[in-house]
Amino acid sequence: MKHIFTYIKPYGLRMLLGFLIKVMGTFMDLGLPWVLAYIIDEVIPLKEIKYILLWGVLMLFLSIGAREFNITANRMASRVAGDTVKRLRHDLFQKIEQLSGAQVDYFSIPSLISRMTSDTYNIHQMVSMMQRLGVRAPIILVGGTILTFTLEPVLTLVLVGILPLLGITVYIVSKKGIPLYSKSQASADKMIRIVRENVNGIRVIKALSKSEHEKQRFKSSNEEVAGNELKAGATMAAINPVMNLLLNGGLTLVVIIGAYRVNSGASEVGKIVAFLSYFTMILNAMLMITRIFVSISKANASANRIFAVLNMEEDLKVCEELEEEKESDSHISFHDVTFSYPQEQEEKDEKDESTNVESISFQIKKGESLGIIGATGSGKTTLLNLLLRFYDIEKGAIYINGKNVKSFSLKNLRKKFGIVFQNDVIFADTIAGNIDFNRNITRDRIVEAAKDAQAADFIDQLKTKEKDGYEYAVAIKGANLSGGQKQRLLIARALAAKPEILVLDDSSSALDYKTDANLRIALRKHYQNTTTIMIAQRISSIMSMDHILVMEDGKMIGYGKHEELLNGCPVYSEIYQSQMGE
Numbered sequence: 001m002k003h004i005f006t007y008i009k010p011y012g013l014r015m016l017l018g019f020l021i022k023v024m025g026t027f028m029d030l031g032l033p034w035v036l037a038y039i040i041d042e043v044i045p046l047k048e049i050k051y052i053l054l055w056g057v058l059m060l061f062l063s064i065g066a067r068e069f070n071i072t073a074n075r076m077a078s079r080v081a082g083d084t085v086k087r088l089r090h091d092l093f094q095k096i097e098q099l100s101g102a103q104v105d106y107f108s109i110p111s112l113i114s115r116m117t118s119d120t121y122n123i124h125q126m127v128s129m130m131q132r133l134g135v136r137a138p139i140i141l142v143g144g145t146i147l148t149f150t151l152e153p154v155l156t157l158v159l160v161g162i163l164p165l166l167g168i169t170v171y172i173v174s175k176k177g178i179p180l181y182s183k184s185q186a187s188a189d190k191m192i193r194i195v196r197e198n199v200n201g202i203r204v205i206k207a208l209s210k211s212e213h214e215k216q217r218f219k220s221s222n223e224e225v226a227g228n229e230l231k232a233g234a235t236m237a238a239i240n241p242v243m244n245l246l247l248n249g250g251l252t253l254v255v256i257i258g259a260y261r262v263n264s265g266a267s268e269v270g271k272i273v274a275f276l277s278y279f280t281m282i283l284n285a286m287l288m289i290t291r292i293f294v295s296i297s298k299a300n301a302s303a304n305r306i307f308a309v310l311n312m313e314e315d316l317k318v319c320e321e322l323e324e325e326k327e328s329d330s331h332i333s334f335h336d337v338t339f340s341y342p343q344e345q346e347e348k349d350e351k352d353e354s355t356n357v358e359s360i361s362f363q364i365k366k367g368e369s370l371g372i373i374g375a376t377g378s379g380k381t382t383l384l385n386l387l388l389r390f391y392d393i394e395k396g397a398i399y400i401n402g403k404n405v406k407s408f409s410l411k412n413l414r415k416k417f418g419i420v421f422q423n424d425v426i427f428a429d430t431i432a433g434n435i436d437f438n439r440n441i442t443r444d445r446i447v448e449a450a451k452d453a454q455a456a457d458f459i460d461q462l463k464t465k466e467k468d469g470y471e472y473a474v475a476i477k478g479a480n481l482s483g484g485q486k487q488r489l490l491i492a493r494a495l496a497a498k499p500e501i502l503v504l505d506d507s508s509s510a511l512d513y514k515t516d517a518n519l520r521i522a523l524r525k526h527y528q529n530t531t532t533i534m535i536a537q538r539i540s541s542i543m544s545m546d547h548i549l550v551m552e553d554g555k556m557i558g559y560g561k562h563e564e565l566l567n568g569c570p571v572y573s574e575i576y577q578s579q580m581g582e
């Protein structure tokens with residue numbers, strides 16, 4: 001929680017000013033019952049209308065002043081809370097962007113989303129509440145008790161008797177209820193994961209008639225969240241009825257004892273009326289304090305989750321002193337690369353100790369092309385993840401231009417690439433905006449890239465009287481484009497900056513054979529200096545490449561040119577025969 005204070009600190013002065021205003025407003029609130037008692041007991045018996053009016057005006061002044069000061073302070077508090085959380089969210093977002101693939105896997109994407117949203121919301125609530133109620137409640141509690149004591153010491157004993165009972169109730173209930181909030185947050189993470197999977201995979205779920213199964217999965221997760229929230233809410237809800245019971249019981253006691261005291265001449269009506277007001281105010285202040293406790297506890301759990309991300313050490317450090325590759329003119333080279341994805345302990349126990357890719361070695365020169373083929377899960381995408389340094393390898397080395405990838409800054413490393421991943425993201429923007437991707441690429445270059453990616457024809461068909469096709473508004477995730485159109489748009493984006501290395505991960509699978517062939521011709525013609533790596537399921541997409549790598553179960557079972565592999569790699573020739581029918 002102390003980390004949160006570093007975020008609040010810059011707003012210290014604004015907070016202090018807000019506190020002062022709040023203090024004034026609260027003192028005015030506290031003064032009202034006292035003035036009322038004075039009017040009833042001292043001013044009215046004088047039967048002087050001008051004094052009654054004068055004290056009445058003072059009451060009016062106090063009520064308006066209290067209202068205005070409280071509203072101003074509350075608004076200031078909201079602004080400080082908003083600014084604090086804005087900075088926190090900004091830093092969290094930046095940090096999430098820098099996390100390595102292994103770190104993202106460790107936290108999980110749904111959990112990162114809920115840390116960005118509901119956890120920062122809890123911090124907002126706490127910062128705002130601390131400024132509003134954190135000042136008001138203690139002043140009312142202490143100031144009110146002192147004032148009641150000066151007004152009616154005997155009745156104050158009722159109050160003093162009830163307060164510890166309230167304190168104990170709040171303590172017991174909060175101790176039980178607060179851990180339940182952390183549990184409910186964890187189950188909410190799980191539910192977000194299911195929603196995310198379903199939204200992303202809605203079509204395939206429907207196509208495979210899995211809707212019922214997914215409904216059941218969501219239902220049980222939703223019930224778990226609702227159950228946990230209900231349990232936490234029900235536990236904490238015990239506070240209010242107990243408070244009300246004590247408040248009403250105390251008020252009854254005050255009225256009975258007060259009536260006796262007024263009757264016997266030991267006290268006056270005004271004092272009893274004021275006492276009743278203070279009594280209610282003080283017990284409400286206790287209620288506020290419980291709300292503050294709940295809010296602090298929730299925010300504490302949330303702060304731990306947020307700072308677990310923010311304090312995560314960078315695990316993809318730049319290591320400048322690494323040895324360069326010896327005597328090599330290759331552009332990209334893998335030397336005996338071995339890697340396995342980090343696993344949870346449970347998974348480790350279940351699975352054997354197999355690696356996801358093992359002893360991979362190959363070299364390609366600048367401007368050459370490499371095709372990678374292999375069964376699902378054989379490790380093809382993993383090779384790209386390692387080349388782009390989303391994960392660090394365990395053994396071996398990867399070089400670009402003879403320099404170890406670990407010695408590039410991540411920005412410089414990734415600047416070299418134009419990439420299309422499987423299911424890559426298309427944004428709700430124009431066609432041109434999606435190709436440009438905020439890189440200030442000229443319109444001519446965007447059009448050229450679209451032509452090379454075989455996207456120009458369909459873009460031209462989107463032309464209307466008012467706009468050309470490049471200004472066509474694409475829906476979120478490219479929902480108003482076909483699968484093949486989306487792939488072509490993504491390829492145009494990858495080509496637009498004329499990258500040093502072009503990486504296409506199964507990104508021509510939705511293209512018809514003719515378009516696929518035209519794409520390869522355009523790449524050979526216009527991107528001679530670009531080194532291309534293409535993962536493909538179709539052998540026709542890669543058979544003309546300079547090198548072909550065949551993967552199976554994380555191992556390289558063939559490497560060479562098409563003809564060499566047809567003769568030397570049985571798996572490759574089997575794929576060839578099954579696809580080309582020869």
Ligand SMILES: Nc1ncnc2c1ncn2[C@@H]1O[C@H](COP(=O)(O)OP(=O)(O)OP(=O)(O)O)[C@@H](O)[C@H]1O
Pocket residue numbers: 105341342356374375376377378379380381382383422
């Ligand atoms: N983030 C991850 N965490 C843990 N394991 C992973 C992760 N990503 C992939 N794997 C595992 O690594 C292995 C290789 O996956 P990879 O994505 O490289 O396969 P692929 O050959 O590209 O498959 P596909 O053709 O289906 O895309 C698989 O067993 C997969 O389950």
